[in-house]
Amino acid sequence: MAANPATFTDRQILTDDLLATIRGRAADHDRENTFFADDLADLKAAGYLQAMVPEHLGGAGLTLRETAREQARLAGAAPATALAVNMHHVWVAVARYLHERGDDSLDWLLRETAHGEVFGFGYSEAGNDLVLLGSRTEARPDGDGGYTFHGRKIFTSNSPGWTRLGVMGLDDTTDPDDPRIVHAFVTRDGGGFEILDDWDTLGMRASQSCTTVLDGAHARADRVIRRLQPGPSLDPYVLGIFTSFEILLASVYTGIADRALQLAVETVGRRRSMKTGKAYSQDPDIRWRVASAALALDGIWPQLDQLAGEVDALVDRGAGWFRATAGLKVRATETARYVVDEAIRCSGGSTYFNRSELGRLYRDVLAGIFHPSDDESAHSTVAQSLLGPLE
Known part of the structure; x- marks a missing residue:
């Protein structure tokens, strides 16, 4: 189902x-x-x-x-x-x-x-709540239009598999009065980085989203995509990253929720109550939980389809895209956590064991709270869209 x-x-x-x-x-x-x-x-x-x-x-x-x-x-x-x-x-x-x-x-x-290249996302930095708007990584000009990058990136998913890595860093040396966020791509065979063996987490373990230490990773001039002023930007490159990241991330966590609901339905149909002799699918409280999870999940799919479809149709929301897609990401990840939690509550103590697929989904779904935009950032974005910036 x-x-x-x-x-x-x-x-x-x-x-x-x-x-x-x-x-x-x-x-x-x-x-x-x-x-x-x-x-x-x-x-x-x-x-x-x-x-x-x-x-x-x-x-x-x-x-x-x-x-x-x-x-x-x-x-x-x-x-x-x-x-x-x-x-x-x-x-x-x-x-x-x-x-x-x-x-x-x-x-x-x-x-x-x-032609088979695999791309990784090397943007996240510990403590950088500016996300796309600032960076702690140094972008040092090489004199020929390219840059070397020096800094530490966290949550670099698919660390063993990427052949090209998108990175960003701050160039505040070319013109100290006009610093720029440099967006570029480095190659695996170009070196200048170290991938740490530090991915031992509660969930999403196979992703191997290891820390990447950049120490001279080089992007040649034709792989430098943007040099943007720090702070908010409506550059299409920034809008493309933000909308694509949030929509596709929402889809992953919505898929987790869908699977959890499916497992819950299967489980309560099999389990039988010693008290009544009936399947748990006949228990009014269990039925309410399953229905509540489904109602929550049903509200996410139309939003996901609508926003992705608007991107495909080249709809121009301007700055409204930040509010729309940040909101989608938060609603999708929070709804997924709720759906998985309800599925666990319906399915009994066996789900507390690591061998349980629902138990694994319970651990995996928690990662959703750490991806940008987090709950605080999304609320700030929406508040600004309605009330203007803080004075």
Whole structure:
């Protein structure tokens, strides 16, 4: 049973057999804290990493909305795999976003994706609540239009698998009176970085989102995409990152919630009460919990589809995109936590064991609170859109 089957017009790359294979590995990767190398190989072979690359550039040409639906299906099979692959899809979505709006500055990324390159997201920094608006990483000009990057990036998902890493850093030396946030891409074979073996977490373990220490990682001039002033920006590159990241992230956690609801329905149909002799699916309190979880989840899908569809349709919300997509991310991750919690409450004490899939989903879904935009940032964004900036 699926609470939210894709419409018949949605194109899909992930087959049911492939998803079943990936689901069958997820518990082992979680228990052993190992990278999903086997899943990544299968996803590459299926052409899934090229999902959003336009057909004329060698990809499958899926829309953002279709890819979000696919990501939800993948998350239902293996949340950590979906989360890590999500960071690659974000970059492809950003390149697609620019391409469709007449900006070819990331067309090379679409072509390289079509030829098998895997992109990682190296933006997060400890204590940096400015996110895209500032950076603690140094971007040092090389004199030829390129930069070397020096700093520490955290939560670098798919650390063992990326071949290209998107990074940002602050250049405050070229013109100290006019510092710039430099957005660029470095390559794995170019060196200048160290990936720490420090990913031992409560959940999302297979993602291997290790700390990346940049110490001279070099981006040549043609891989420097933007030099923007620190602070809020409506540059299409920033809008592309923000909208793509939030929408695709929301899809992953909504997929987790969908799977949790499915497991709860299956479980309460099997479990029987010694008191009544009936299946727990006949217990009014259990039925209320299942229905409450479903009602909450049903409210997320239309928002996800609507916003992703608007991006695909080139709708221009301007600064309104920040409020819309930050709100979607917070509602999706918080709803997912609620749905998984209700599924746990319905399904009994066996879910408290690590061997339980619901128990694993319970740990995985908690990661949603740490991704930008967090609850505080989203509320600040919405308050500013309604009340203006703080004086």
